[in-house]
Amino acid sequence: xxxxxxxxxxxxxxxxxxxxxxxxxxxxxxxxxxxxxxxxxxxxxxxxxxxxxxxxxxxxxxxxxxxxxxxxxxxxxxxxxxxxxxxxxxxxxxxxxxxxxxxxxxxxxxxxxxxxxxxxxxxxxxxxxxxxxxxxxxxxxxxxxxxxxxxxxxxxxxxxxxxxxxxxxxxxxxxxxxxxxxxxxxxxxxxxxxxxxxxxxxxxxxxxxxxxxxxxxxxxxxxxxxxxxxxxxxxxxxxxxxxxxxxxxxxxxxxxx
Amino acid sequence: xxxxxxxxxxxxxxxxxxxxxxxxxxxxxxxxxxxxxxxxxxxxxxxxxxxxxxxxxxxxxxxxxxxxxxxxxxxxxxxxxxxxxxxxxxxxxxxxxxxxxxxxxxxxxxxxxxxxxxxxxxxxxxxxxxxxxxxxxxxxxxxxxxxxxxxxxxxxxxxxxxxxxxxxxxxxxxxxxxxxxxxxxxxxxxxxxxxxxxxxxxxxxxxxxxxxxxxxxxxxxxxxxxxxxxxxxxxxxxxxxxxxxxxxxxxxxxxxxxxxxxxxxxxxxxxxxxxxxxxxxxxxxxxxxxxxxxxxxxxxxxxxxxxxxxxxxxxxxxxx
Numbered sequence: 001x002x003x004x005x006x007x008x009x010x011x012x013x014x015x016x017x018x019x020x021x022x023x024x025x026x027x028x029x030x031x032x033x034x035x036x037x038x039x040x041x042x043x044x045x046x047x048x049x050x051x052x053x054x055x056x057x058x059x060x061x062x063x064x065x066x067x068x069x070x071x072x073x074x075x076x077x078x079x080x081x082x083x084x085x086x087x088x089x090x091x092x093x094x095x096x097x098x099x100x101x102x103x104x105x106x107x108x109x110x111x112x113x114x115x116x117x118x119x120x121x122x123x124x125x126x127x128x129x130x131x132x133x134x135x136x137x138x139x140x141x142x143x144x145x146x147x148x149x150x151x152x153x154x155x156x157x158x159x160x161x162x163x164x165x166x167x168x169x170x171x172x173x174x175x176x177x178x179x180x181x182x183x184x185x186x187x188x189x190x191x192x193x194x195x196x197x198x199x200x201x202x203x204x205x206x207x208x209x210x211x212x213x214x215x216x217x218x219x220x221x222x223x224x225x226x227x228x229x230x231x232x233x234x235x236x237x238x239x240x241x242x243x244x245x246x247x248x249x250x251x252x253x254x255x256x257x
Numbered sequence: 258x259x260x261x262x263x264x265x266x267x268x269x270x271x272x273x274x275x276x277x278x279x280x281x282x283x284x285x286x287x288x289x290x291x292x293x294x295x296x297x298x299x300x301x302x303x304x305x306x307x308x309x310x311x312x313x314x315x316x317x318x319x320x321x322x323x324x325x326x327x328x329x330x331x332x333x334x335x336x337x338x339x340x341x342x343x344x345x346x347x348x349x350x351x352x353x354x355x356x357x358x359x360x361x362x363x364x365x366x367x368x369x370x371x372x373x374x375x376x377x378x379x380x381x382x383x384x385x386x387x388x389x390x391x392x393x394x395x396x397x398x399x400x401x402x403x404x405x406x407x408x409x410x411x412x413x414x415x416x417x418x419x420x421x422x423x424x425x426x427x428x429x430x431x432x433x434x435x436x437x438x439x440x441x442x443x444x445x446x447x448x449x450x451x452x453x454x455x456x457x458x459x460x461x462x463x464x465x466x467x468x469x470x471x472x473x474x475x476x477x478x479x480x481x482x483x484x485x486x487x488x489x490x491x492x493x494x495x496x497x498x499x500x501x502x503x504x505x506x507x508x509x510x511x512x513x514x515x516x517x518x519x520x521x522x523x524x525x526x527x528x529x530x531x532x533x534x535x536x537x538x539x540x541x542x543x544x545x546x547x548x549x550x551x552x553x554x555x556x557x558x559x560x561x562x563x564x565x566x567x568x569x570x571x572x573x574x575x576x577x
């Protein structure tokens with residue numbers, strides 16, 4: 001048997017997507033609705049009276065990448081976490097552990113499905129945003145790559161969270177108490193260059209700043225930082241998550257007793 | 258290469274000590290033969306589920322080796338797990354899936370291509386076909402347990418672990434399960450089951466292993482164990498109490514009970530020898546003018562043998 005069991009990975013992937021479809025209201029409609037409300041309030045309603053800080057980009061368009069990133073980070077983390085936490089919680093993980101399935105198949109199946117859900121949601125958000133604000137994407141291919149990178153990274157992060165968590169409360173705690181607030185403060189609604197010191201310097205310690213600005217650069221070709229910084233941050237985070245999960249599988253931490 | 262004879266699973270020196278210091282398995286040695294039904298018996302916490310978990314990949318052993326189909330499980334886990342199935346003790350599955358979906362998922366998880374005909378056959382055999390589109394949450398406990406068996410059979414395992422397969426199911430369904438398990442064995446599947454229902458082991462198992470405190474205390478053919486350790490007990494209710502056993506009856510393994518109102522025979526070996534001795538004893542009692550009004554005779558079952566063994570075994574008892 002080869003080192004990668006493609007059919008097993010595909011089975012996990014399909015199974016996870018089927019689970020997402022069963023819970024479409026929660027996994028797609030709810031985040032879509034909340035994002036649309038942000039567009040209505042901050043884009044269409046009061047956006048016309050605000051400065052974006054980017055040349056030639058009005059405020060409504062300015063917040064599109066930030067809101068997209070906010071949804072991507074939250075949903076990728078939550079999808080990755082619940083995907084592995086649910087079978088741990090129900091005990092159904094026994095089947096995964098007793099199957100000829102290793103690190104690679106599990107990651108491709110669970111994280112691939114979580115990232116796919118995020119990508120579908122991102123596409124819907126980007127398309128729906130057009131109903132509220134006018135914007136033009138300068139680097140559409142880079143947007144796709146960056147969204148893919150961030151979705152995969154935070155799905156992996158969520159996967160780690162789902163293995164670490166001992167309760168539903170812990171699964172929900174990290175996205176709502178850390179990911180979302182940090183993204184809010186990471187320049188979703190404003191350019192950090194508009195912040196007074198020392199808050200601008202403080203903001204530089206928030207990793208979400210680089211992700212939001214990376215996606216903003218892909219959208220409009222301008223941001224608070226060079227895009228390479230954002231890319232390196234995202235790639236570094238991806239590599240760190242993969243290394244942690246590889247270690248988890250090697251030791252069986254929280255998976256095998 | 259699979260050995261010419263028939264050892265499908267070889268466990269040597271298997272030990273599992275948890276982080277808290279509890280040793281669930283303590284140097285287990287056990288060999289399972291191809292095609293047999295092996296019943297692993299033991300009290301709660303004896304290590305039965307841990308042993309199954311160690312073979313199936315749910316538990317990381319602290320030391321020892323596990324060889325399945327002649328190959329080391331640690332090195333060849335990918336190929337070997339494909340040939341092993343597990344029905345867990347707990348009803349652990351996603352309750353919002355349909356029966357058909359969850360069985361197909363199990364087959365794919367083990368790397369097999371979809372096979373609608375095979376899955377239908379499994380579901381029909383387990384009387385689940387009519388329920389295939391129902392959500393698991395809508396099924397009874399017994400039906401859910403059948404679904405777990407269907408999931409385990411979905412990849413046609415050659416070695417099947419059944420951890421308490423009939424726990425919590427009614428007598429009729431339990432008998433039904435026994436029929437299914439016997440049919441699996443007929444098809445060549447090797448079965449290792451744990452159970453609290455000793456009659457289940459007595460009914461089905463070719464061999465029985467007794468595990469206690471993480472050690473295998475005994476492994477023996479079920480019938481041989483019954484013959485070796487089985488006993489016949491006959492209670493003669495006497496017409497009039499006696500103060501002592503008549504001298505001519507002293508060779509009959511008798512004792513007095515109920516203040517001399519009853520004579521109790523205990524003997525035999527589980528093969529029927531005890532019944533012959535009881536028949537002879539009835540004649541001997543009449544010959545010695547000991548009148549009786551009733552005879553209550555019964556054979557000890559595996560459960561009594563099991564309980565006696567557990568009570569009598571010391572921690573340093575015999576191994577497998």
